[in-house]
Amino acid sequence: MQIELVFYTLLGLIIGSFLNVCIYRIPLKKSIAFPGSACPNCGAAIRPYDNIPVLSYLFLMGKCRGCRTPISMQYPLVELVSGIIFYGCARTWEFTSPTYVNSLFLCVILVLVFTDFHHRILPNILTIPGTLLGILLSPFQMQAVYLGILDIKVASLLSLTNAAFAIPWIGSILGALFGGGSLFLVGFGYEKLRKRQGLGMGDVKMMAMVGAFLGYRLTLLTIFSGSLIGTILGISLILLRKSNLQTKLAFGVFLGAGAIFSLFWGLPFLHWYLRAYQ
Numbered sequence: 001m002q003i004e005l006v007f008y009t010l011l012g013l014i015i016g017s018f019l020n021v022c023i024y025r026i027p028l029k030k031s032i033a034f035p036g037s038a039c040p041n042c043g044a045a046i047r048p049y050d051n052i053p054v055l056s057y058l059f060l061m062g063k064c065r066g067c068r069t070p071i072s073m074q075y076p077l078v079e080l081v082s083g084i085i086f087y088g089c090a091r092t093w094e095f096t097s098p099t100y101v102n103s104l105f106l107c108v109i110l111v112l113v114f115t116d117f118h119h120r121i122l123p124n125i126l127t128i129p130g131t132l133l134g135i136l137l138s139p140f141q142m143q144a145v146y147l148g149i150l151d152i153k154v155a156s157l158l159s160l161t162n163a164a165f166a167i168p169w170i171g172s173i174l175g176a177l178f179g180g181g182s183l184f185l186v187g188f189g190y191e192k193l194r195k196r197q198g199l200g201m202g203d204v205k206m207m208a209m210v211g212a213f214l215g216y217r218l219t220l221l222t223i224f225s226g227s228l229i230g231t232i233l234g235i236s237l238i239l240l241r242k243s244n245l246q247t248k249l250a251f252g253v254f255l256g257a258g259a260i261f262s263l264f265w266g267l268p269f270l271h272w273y274l275r276a277y278q
Helices: 002-025 055-059 074-093 097-119 124-136 138-145 149-157 163-194 201-239 251-277
Strands: none
Touching: 002 074, 002 097, 055 074, 074 097, 074 138, 097 124, 097 138, 097 201, 097 251, 124 138, 124 163, 124 201, 138 163, 138 201, 138 251, 163 201, 201 251
């Protein structure tokens, strides 16, 4: 188990390097495959030995080998977070199907978080196919997000006899509808009341994707926790006089943080909450 965990974590670091390419190129509508990686300042191609996740950044002391322009800390950070994601998934689900599904899901979340942070966009090329993929892969999420008492009750209410087969499909579709639909209604209501846009459609599509992967229960928790994180940060910035009530924050960043919390700790939290207040 330990050697497999090490190799899977290393795979995460390597994939993190590719995620950096996606974060940089997708918002610019450039190919993520061609040409190869190059310094954005001098255009020099990145040599293979200068493209080792995290280590190359340390060896080069955070500067391009050719022009010595500083390299953004984002590159090793994304690689490191990607490695942690793969490690966390493998430790949580021990190389069962949710490990691979959720590694993929969190890689997409990571790209969305950084593109929204930098450009205030959540690309359709990630969210729409991601929603369809989440629904398609939902049967492989049984161990991670389904098979609770509430899931069985939902299947029973819909008169579905084969609950084990029906639960993931129902949960995924309901999650996409709840996730995207709830944010759409909030944004629509805000726009009607305040006469200006409050939430973009990118946030709506992102939550539809999150719902497709996490199901309806963890989707609602994602929205709640993401909103809570955003509210706390927003109030903190106002108190520190770094922003005001008109400052727009990248909500996708907070939704991404909420999705990570919900995936790894959501079910234990919900079980505790339901026991405490039933």
